[in-house]
């Protein structure tokens with residue numbers, strides 16, 4: 001296989017890093033070398049921030065009309081569509097997710113660009129009726145400015161697309177920083193942005209470690225907004241760093257998502273969806289349904305069925321057509337997932353299946369972890385409270401609707417949740433009472449670019465996608481124009497002053 005060379009892109013130029021250092025990107029499937037990525041230095045970061053600032057303050061882009069910016073974003077969608085196969089292959093190589101899954105992800109990326117292109121065309125200034133005919137009062141929308149866009153490794157291009165597309169429509173300039181583990185698809189997007197006609201310096205690509213490359217984007221005074229998708233601990237650091245210059249901060253963080261099954265549910269569908277929710281992409285999904293809350297009356301039936309099917313999930317490499325889910329992203333992550341599992345058992349959880357690294361034939365060199373079910377869990381356990389970001393499903397039982405809701409909300413997170421019941425009124429009550437940003441009723445997992453996505457509580461700040469996802473990148477400005485200027489008359493008139 002040809003080893004891809006991934007470079008930085010600053011002010012319209014593809015470059016190696018200032019000191020020539022390269023990071024090896026290795027497949028989580030077999031540890032084979034899949035790409036070599038330039039590792040940006042502090043000097044490269046400085047150049048990128050300066051370029052993005054220049055492009056915003058004095059480049060041609062701020063003079064583009066909204067229509068021109070939307071046309072650019074639509075062109076990017078077309079080019080992504082043309083190269084979808086190539087990009088999916090690159091992302092599948094970096095992440096070891098199966099090719100089909102990567103293809104779905106790239107289709108989602110394209111839909112995101114199309115959504116924001118259409119949404120931008122519908123963006124209008126707003127007239128405010130102040131009750132005085134001589135006053136023209138308008139709300140206009142302007143770009144926030146220069147943005148630092150920092151992404152994770154689990155859905156590398158999709159998570160960046162949620163940021164890049166609205167930033168462009170809004171008229172912002174930006175620096176993208178994908179995870180150091182998965183840089184390849186972002187480089188394809190950069191290439192396409194340039195081909196589509198994005199002016200130099202508007203989009204810039206930095207690659208490398210969070211501490212060296214990501215952190216300056218969160219503290220540099222020339223950056224106006226930082227949008228981050230990643231873990232809670234990093235999110236807290238970013239928020240603190242951004243406070244010094246009062247940057248706008250958009251955070252999409254982790255989740256510990258309750259998946260509630262009532263006894264009156266369509267159990268066949270609920271069980272099947274519970275398995276997908278927990279084990280898709282080996283649980284490396286922010287909205288994974290990793291906390292199963294099941295009504296006591298159906299506990300044994302539901303959990304036995306999940307355990308039996310979890311044992312049969314086919315782990316494999318990205319090109320294996322039989323693969324149902326793949327490897328964890330890295331050895332370090334595998335160690336972390338294993339620890340959550342062992343801690344859970346030490347705290348009293350009952351291991352029903354899985355619980356260890358899989359070294360089945362063909363998987364010995366990869367970071368595979370067996371789909372795991374921990375029964376007899378409670379909210380005091382770390383494996384229930386913390387996001388393991390691995391294929392670990394914890395099971396808790398409940399006896400009433402109120403208890404299900406209380407358990408579902410007993411978490412610092414608030415990203416998503418699911419509820420299964422045939423009782424429509426109960427479904428609505430529970431959906432309303434759960435403090436999470438997305439609730440699925442008798443379903444689990446679908447999201448749409450047209451619908452806002454984001455977290456309550458410590459799952460984040462702000463929303464991506466939908467309409468709000470564009471407004472993250474816009475400043476609302478109020479322009480008040482008096483068509484018949486007059487004296488204010490507040491203070492004493494000239495004739496009466498002493």
Ligand code: NAD
Nearest residue numbers: 151152153178179210214215230231234252253254255286
């Ligand atoms: P991470 O926090 O380790 O890293 C995310 C990004 O931040 C990477 O690009 C990294 O290099 C960078 N980074 C690290 N330290 C930084 C710093 N001090 N300053 C600036 N940037 C820094 O997260 P991850 O392991 O890549 O991703 C997994 C996490 O992402 C999970 O917690 C998951 O729930 C979350 N996630 C959330 C959503 C959502 O929509 N809410 C979506 C996908 C992933």
